[in-house]
Amino acid sequence: MTVTPLQGVTHVCFGLSYLVAFLLECGRLAWPGGAWRWLGLGFGTVGLLTHTLYIVFHQPTPAAPYGSLLMLAWVLALFYLYGTVHHARQAWAVFVLPVVILLVGLSFALVSSGGVSPEFGVPAWVSGERLWGVIHGTLLLLGAVGVSVGFLASVMYLVQARRLRKKLNPGRVIPLLSLERLETMNRRALFLAFPLLSAGLLVGSVLLRHNHDIGGNWLSLKVLSTGGLWVVFLVLVYLRYGSRVPPRRLAWLSVAAFVLLLLALISAHPFATGGAS
């Protein structure tokens, strides 16, 4: 198979672009000025483009940990660009980009540690035999987007609430969205993520029950952490709509949910077969 120069794009290309964009955003906060912002946006856009090319040419499966992480990072990179353009004055990128870089780094670590060799061409996971595994992975991935957005909104909420508790001068701290906006963002993310996670988990449970070869994986880290994530979300939904818990506690729970999500994503996937697991 002929490999085009664009197929030579690696994790390093977009990982470094995001890193430079992040550093430039930090620079913009320290020394406000137009050039930082545009340079940061430039590098962020280059990162997203190369990230897209990588996904287009390597077609990683969302049923595999490295693929899930990479695609989640891609969606969050889109979220970063949207937020940076839409909330120009806010310190949006300094919160979102570290998560994107972390996810790209984890994906890179999984690829580097062996067992995963992304191939070019038609992805095997499109074939019918793994369709339900892919549906499961895709539902969890979309749920993961909600979890990640909820996590980012929660981290920003906690920072903002801490500043208010300390009564810090709003003019001397990095600009953030209001508590009200962050709470709304967190609520919407929860609203999106919970049904997707539930459906993904349901599909996964059915698959696991019918796959006698992997029956022992009920106690695997992947299944346990995904189950734990769902339970945390159930608690979050209850606390959000059924009781009067201060939003700060809900934000901490969203952070815990994200940690469980990462754990679930980097654990070996019980439904994926082939090189992905």
Place this chain on the structure above:
Amino acid sequence: MNLRAIGCNVQSAAVELREKLAFDADKLAHALAELPARYGAEAVVLGTCNRVELYLARPEEEAAVHSPLIAEFLAEIHNVPADDIRPHLYEYADAEAVRHIFRVASGLDSVVLGETQIAGQVKEAFEAALKAGATGPLLNALFPAALRVSKRVRTETKLAEGHVSVSSAAVDFIREVFDTFSDKTVLVIGAGEMGRLTLNHIKELKPARVLVTNRSPERAAALAAQHNGQVVPWDRLDDALVEADIVLSTTGAPEPIMPRRRFDERVRPRRGNRTLVVFDMAVPRDFDPRLHDGDRVSVFNVDDLNRVADQAAAERRKHIPAAEGIIGAEVTRFVQDWARRQDGPLIGQLMAEADRLRETILAPVLARLRGKLTPAELEYVEGAFRLFQNRLLHGPIAALSEASRSGHAGTLREAVMKLFGLKG
């Protein structure tokens, strides 16, 4: 350049005098008609609550207008004895006048350092003078330059950043908590002056409702009428707090009107998860400070707001050297550009006159030598004359440029014109 900035401000004159010297529309129109007619000067009158200043530019060869004359002019316009005005007037000349208007427009000469309102007032003053036909080439260049410098100072330094008043600091805190205000209710408890001022700022956020409660129903009604609000009886304070999102409390009560226990028992359970921001402007305080958690309830007292305002002011002061640096560079640039505009035609005229003289002398010489010398030798002779001319003019042109850079080229310009027989 023959420019003067003459006037008084908060440092040089008490408010009583500044009030007497304030220009209303009629007086301004009269002044803008009289100044050019009487003194042959371009004129802009800048009048704000903190200053009254006249910017006057006359042709270079004419005498400048000085402050005693302007004191008499102001005395005549405002019907105030000139002797009362004269000691309070300051006068800046040429480059220093340019620096003064640049500093004024940038907020460096304002009571509230870095305030941005002054740039709009400078613009309005210039536009009024322009409309009245009172400006000319110098002021038409100076005022747009001042506005450009003001913008540069604001964008390149943090001189205008942060809010330096207690009311605006309160609005800053509100914006950290809430995003939309069309569904918010503001509750004003008491009718203290600080509360009124802060309410004026908060009303700019366009909240859905303003509720007012006071032990005195009459005072509550008066304040509510001023702000299109609703009066809530004092004994329904708890109910009003349940409905409120933003509270301004300014009672003169000797004890807190909202101790923690009362809030936790009667208000908090009925508020659900809604966030409350309280500005407790009262001394002694109206709200128990322990209610503050930065999450569901944020309570800011007058010290918190003063601290934020003071920090912003201190932060702004750090940027004075940078702002002065920009202004210094812009003054030099303006003076040089103006001098170049003034010197350009004169130098052109001087060069043309020298060219004419050289041609007058050289043409018969070359005619006589033609045929006796080779074309290369003739060209050499012509070049020697040209070199002589350039060397001769280098001194006067360099001296003129040097004097223009310092903004004092008027006399030298006249001397060059006389020495070389040029017409202005």
